[in-house]
Amino acid sequence: xxxxxxxxxxxxxxxxxxxxGAAFAQGTVEVxxxxxxxxxxxxxxxxDGFAADFEKENSGIKLRPIYSGSYQESIAxxxxxxxxxxxxxxxxxxxxxxxxxxxxxxxxxxxxxxKTAEDRAWxxxxxxxxxxxxxxxxxxxxxxxxxxxxxxxxxKEAFKEAGLDPNRAPGTWQEMAxxxxxxxxxxxxxxxxxxxxxxxSSGFPYWLFQxxxxxxxxxxxNAAGTQVYYDKPEVIxxxxxxxxxxxxxxVHPPGIVEWGTTPKDFFERKVAMIWTTTGNLTNVKNNAxxxxxxxxxxxxxxxxxxxxxxxxxxxxxxxxAQREAAFKxxxxxxxxxxxxxxxxxxxxxxxxxxxxxxxxxxxxxxxFPAAAVARDQLPFAKAELSTHDNQRVTKALNDGLQAAxxxxxxxxxxxxxxxxxxxxxxxSYK
Amino acid sequence: xxxWLYAWLLLLPATALLALFTHYPAVAxxxxxxxxxxxxxxxxxxxxxxxxxQLIEDxxxxxxxxxxxxxxxxxxxxxIALALVMAxxxxxxxxxxxxxRLAYFTPTVLPMIxxxxxxxxxxxxxxxxxxxxxGALGFGSHNWLGSRSTALPALMLVTIWKEAGFFMIFYLAxxxxxxxxxxxxxxxxxxxxxxxxxRVTFPLLMPTTLFVLVNxxxxxxxxxxxxxxxxRGGPDNATALLLYYIFEVGFRFWDSSYAAAxxxxxxxxxxxxxxxxxxxxxxxxxxQ
Numbered sequence: 231x232x233x234x235x236x237x238x239x240x241x242x243x244x245x246x247x248x249x250x251g252a253a254f255a256q257g258t259v260e261v262x263x264x265x266x267x268x269x270x271x272x273x274x275x276x277x278d279g280f281a282a283d284f285e286k287e288n289s290g291i292k293l294r295p296i297y298s299g300s301y302q303e304s305i306a307x308x309x310x311x312x313x314x315x316x317x318x319x320x321x322x323x324x325x326x327x328x329x330x331x332x333x334x335x336x337x338x339x340x341x342x343x344x345k346t347a348e349d350r351a352w353x354x355x356x357x358x359x360x361x362x363x364x365x366x367x368x369x370x371x372x373x374x375x376x377x378x379x380x381x382x383x384x385x386k387e388a389f390k391e392a393g394l395d396p397n398r399a400p401g402t403w404q405e406m407a408x409x410x411x412x413x414x415x416x417x418x419x420x421x422x423x424x425x426x427x428x429x430x431s432s433g434f435p436y437w438l439f440q441x442x443x444x445x446x447x448x449x450x451x452n453a454a455g456t457q458v459y460y461d462k463p464e465v466i467x468x469x470x471x472x473x474x475x476x477x478x479x480x481v482h483p484p485g486i487v488e489w490g491t492t493p494k495d496f497f498e499r500k501v502a503m504i505w506t507t508t509g510n511l512t513n514v515k516n517n518a519x520x521x522x523x524x525x526x527x528x529x530x531x532x533x534x535x536x537x538x539x540x541x542x543x544x545x546x547x548x549x550x551a552q553r554e555a556a557f558k559x560x561x562x563x564x565x566x567x568x569x570x571x572x573x574x575x576x577x578x579x580x581x582x583x584x585x586x587x588x589x590x591x592x593x594x595x596x597x598f599p600a601a602a603v604a605r606d607q608l609p610f611a612k613a614e615l616s617t618h619d620n621q622r623v624t625k626a627l628n629d630g631l632q633a634a635x636x637x638x639x640x641x642x643x644x645x646x647x648x649x650x651x652x653x654x655x656x657x658s659y660k
Numbered sequence: 661x662x663x664w665l666y667a668w669l670l671l672l673p674a675t676a677l678l679a680l681f682t683h684y685p686a687v688a689x690x691x692x693x694x695x696x697x698x699x700x701x702x703x704x705x706x707x708x709x710x711x712x713x714q715l716i717e718d719x720x721x722x723x724x725x726x727x728x729x730x731x732x733x734x735x736x737x738x739x740i741a742l743a744l745v746m747a748x749x750x751x752x753x754x755x756x757x758x759x760x761r762l763a764y765f766t767p768t769v770l771p772m773i774x775x776x777x778x779x780x781x782x783x784x785x786x787x788x789x790x791x792x793x794x795g796a797l798g799f800g801s802h803n804w805l806g807s808r809s810t811a812l813p814a815l816m817l818v819t820i821w822k823e824a825g826f827f828m829i830f831y832l833a834x835x836x837x838x839x840x841x842x843x844x845x846x847x848x849x850x851x852x853x854x855x856x857x858x859r860v861t862f863p864l865l866m867p868t869t870l871f872v873l874v875n876x877x878x879x880x881x882x883x884x885x886x887x888x889x890x891x892r893g894g895p896d897n898a899t900a901l902l903l904y905y906i907f908e909v910g911f912r913f914w915d916s917s918y919a920a921a922x923x924x925x926x927x928x929x930x931x932x933x934x935x936x937x938x939x940x941x942x943x944x945x946x947x948q
Binding site: 302306309330332333334335336419420421422431432433483484485486487488490491495498500619621622625628629630632633635636638 | 699700720780784785786787795798800801803805806807808891892894895896897898908911912913914
């Protein structure tokens with residue numbers, strides 16, 4: 231009986247506490263915020279630190295950061311939350327999820343929140359390459375936060391052994407093929423012990439392939455997200471070059487190259503040059519036991535790379551006060567100083583030019599010049615592939631690329647098939 | 661009257677759970693498969709059999725189905741045979757059999773995602789375990805998960821390794837409950853071990869085999885974790901199995917009604933297989 235009475239006492243206390251909490255919460259605006267973790271490092275700690283600092287300066291706002299898994303899991307969680315009627319107020323999701331979120335009527339454009347001249351200047355401060363994936367139809371739907379591009383990492387020791395200048399990375403496609411031939415080592419029975427170059431092709435081969443296509447003169451889609459150009463001669467030519475690295479020059483591992491093990495292949499000296507995200511910079515810096523170089527991707531007709539990574543979005547089902555609070559936080563976290571610090575801590579490219587002028591960033595780049603390669607490549611960077619019905623349209627390309635790389639289809643046939651499928655999917659959006 | 665009420669009350673918890681989590685979702689799924697996927701401002705509309713028509717024209721669906729059949733054919737007989745051999749072996753009195761049983765059962769206890777990551781390393785070209793063994797024996801390098809012809813067999817091997825130990829436990833339990841008099845009688849009659857196994861042990865294990873078979877078939881169509889970690893359905897859909905494709909359509913393409921139609925195919929398929937198994941094998945099964 232005593233036990234029961236105790237239970238009642240506890241319950242009463244809990245109810246009182248809850249009521250008290252609710253009364254306290256009336257004065258504050260609560261902002262649930264989903265964020266993914268896609269690179270190594272203490273991301274969760276940094277984000278929680280941001281939230282605490284922000285709340286200290288803005289007492290009326292309660293920011294609730296919620297770790298939501300990988301990018302893929304985050305969009306799944308966010309869209310499920312939208313469908314069940316309880317979405318977060320803001321979230322970091324892939325910049326390429328923009329059309330999906332618009333089609334689901336899940337987000338609001340930032341244009342309604344940008345009111346002052348100061349806000350407008352802030353909106354203009356981001357690199358244009360990053361804004362390409364954040365704007366459509368004359369409106370801004372996402373704010374760049376954790377963004378990246380593709381760069382080339384190379385083993386300087388392997389370069390020296392092959393008689394190449396370790397301070398000069400390949401500048402053109404032809405040069406990359408030549409270098410790779412010199413860097414490919416075979417044992418007595420003809421088995422390769424060190425490949426010249428590798429471009430990962432598992433999971434999302436389209437992203438790295440997009441680098442090749444842009445270098446060959448065209449991007450893969452239009453700005454409205456309603457048309458793709460998979461079967462343009464330049465695109466087929468780009469795929470032909472990739473396939474040639476495998477079959478003609480025999481300097482690239484055959485079959486599908488796993489994205490996840492590519493940095494490890496590099497550390498193990500199984501390959502002398504790799505293409506991967508700038509987000510791997512800190513990883514390579516900590517794990518490569520040899521002197522390595524970072525360079526822009528080589529050019530065919532021009533230099534080029536897609537951008538990648540995540541943007542801030544604001545969800546539609548929220549109160550005006552919540553939107554204002556989220557907007558305030560997004561502005562706060564993208565100030566030059568914080569953008570610079572975030573870039574240094576994670577390896578992401580700081581998203582605005584003035585972030586690179588801050589004292590912290592200048593000092594960092596001085597000690598580690600490789601960090602600036604991604605920034606220098608930004609003028610050549612283009613929007614990452616993103617259209618309406620994005621995942622399906624992208625899958626059509628991924629399947630085609632993998633078919634060509636595994637030898638089941640010629641590059642031309644593979645790209646024509648992918649184009650036909652994408653045209654069919656995009657019919658209803660024109 | 662009171663007994664009737666009592667029976668229903670006892671059945672109620674299980675029935676409620678089954679209805680809520682099994683029967684209602686299945687019916688709701690069927691219902692949704694006749695509607696279009698609601699997107700933002702556009703609500704779901706009745707479209708009849710359109711999703712099923714799309715399914716017939718979808719080459720990836722057919723490939724996933726064919727892949728799944730090969731996958732089932734490749735993994736089920738082998739893992740059951742292996743389970744039986746292992747069970748017969750470790751049920752005999754031999755030194756260290758407790759350790760052996762544990763070793764065989766370990767794959768089942770390990771979490772799928774961890775297992776898939778370990779196997780991913782085994783298959784890594786260049787320096788993975790298989791490469792190192794193959795290299796030491798003088799074989800060339802092979803990209804097991806990265807070429808169309810070997811990716812699915814490579815996944816099948818993981819499944820066999822994982823399932824065999826699980827099925828072994830059932831066989832082991834059945835063997836343990838078998839009366840030792842049978843073996844003694846057979847020995848007195850002078851039957852060879854092979855003959856005894858073929859005519860006595862195996863028939864007596866038939867109920868277990870049926871149970872294991874039903875489970876194996878369901879598992880073969882239920883696999884998704886390994887694929888997510890190891891291949892994501894690639895290269896070019898060579899390892900896309902039915903459930904993985906449903907997952908992709910539902911939670912990456914967000915086409916929930918088409919995913920519902922695909923799910924109906926999977927449900928029908930599994931129901932048909934289960935009915936066939938019970939109808940045909942039941943007759944040949946000897947219950948004690």
